[in-house]
Amino acid sequence: xxxxxxxxxxxxxxxxxxxxxxxxxxxxxxxxxxxxxxxxxxxxxxxxxxxxxxxxxxxxxxxxxxxxxxxxxxxxxxxxxxxxxxxxxxxxxxxxxxxxxxxxxxxxxxxxxxxxxxxxxxxxxxxxxxxxxxxxxxxxxxxxxxxxxxxxxxxxxxxxxxxxxxxxxxxxxxxxxxxxxxxxxxxxxxxxxxxxxxxxxxxxxxxxxxxxxxxxxxxxxxxxxxxxxxxxxxxxxxxxxxxxxxxxxxxxxxxxxxxxxxxxxxxxxxxxxxxxxxxxxxxxxxxxxxxxxxxxxxxxxxxxxxxxxxxxxxxxxxx
Numbered sequence: 001x002x003x004x005x006x007x008x009x010x011x012x013x014x015x016x017x018x019x020x021x022x023x024x025x026x027x028x029x030x031x032x033x034x035x036x037x038x039x040x041x042x043x044x045x046x047x048x049x050x051x052x053x054x055x056x057x058x059x060x061x062x063x064x065x066x067x068x069x070x071x072x073x074x075x076x077x078x079x080x081x082x083x084x085x086x087x088x089x090x091x092x093x094x095x096x097x098x099x100x101x102x103x104x105x106x107x108x109x110x111x112x113x114x115x116x117x118x119x120x121x122x123x124x125x126x127x128x129x130x131x132x133x134x135x136x137x138x139x140x141x142x143x144x145x146x147x148x149x150x151x152x153x154x155x156x157x158x159x160x161x162x163x164x165x166x167x168x169x170x171x172x173x174x175x176x177x178x179x180x181x182x183x184x185x186x187x188x189x190x191x192x193x194x195x196x197x198x199x200x201x202x203x204x205x206x207x208x209x210x211x212x213x214x215x216x217x218x219x220x221x222x223x224x225x226x227x228x229x230x231x232x233x234x235x236x237x238x239x240x241x242x243x244x245x246x247x248x249x250x251x252x253x254x255x256x257x258x259x260x261x262x263x264x265x266x267x268x269x270x271x272x273x274x275x276x277x278x279x280x281x282x283x284x285x286x287x288x289x290x291x292x293x294x295x296x297x298x299x300x301x302x303x304x305x306x307x308x309x310x311x312x313x314x315x316x317x318x319x
Contacts, residue, residue: 098223135275247270
């Protein structure tokens, strides 16, 4: 490949810049070419509306994809959980690098754990998925909490706790890891308590479908197990016809016996934001070797969830 700098499209947030910077460094090593970051403002970055109100799907992605299609950047880095499940034909998901910690975490006042929060504790999150599962867990375990919708970057969200406006906020472990602030976490939420968003903790590296040379180079960053897992999770989301702001959690993980990977387990949950009604199921099968096999795993679980009434718990469905 020539020495001309590769242009990497990224959102402007501190987190997006950090994760894009990490990808840029790896791409430099793989290709031997310089990589420059091109900062792009997305609708989701400037809108102050709740994600559930603006639809969620694609609000952090569309501007980056437009820049790719216009040839203004050579490739783009997204948080995979922000990607709509339908892939445009002109673009290709060239790599899904190894996933970071997919769990959600709590940053609470007085270094409190989730289960030690006082009665009536106010917990901030912008995700209906987190609200649904936290409220369901609280109901089941006799906890008294109030989930409060918030928006904003990491500083803004943690600021609500520091200022005493909220008792705790929920964030993604992966994001705090990538910006070097994981030490501010007061509790890691088990995936048995809160299933993450489909694709949470993973990055998506996208480029034009007709750039075979770049696709091959970026493919060096791909992690097959992560790709299979997030494909199954996103298939579940697509089959539920839900957008990325819907109250859907999903996680595919590998079942390992000693050093041998045996199977892949996919867990899914959907519920009303007040936590009163939940559908939670899991399925286990051979580790998918192809995109179609991973996609089939997600569809299978979604079929079971829909049979148990999942569609009625999601409010507005994305079409």
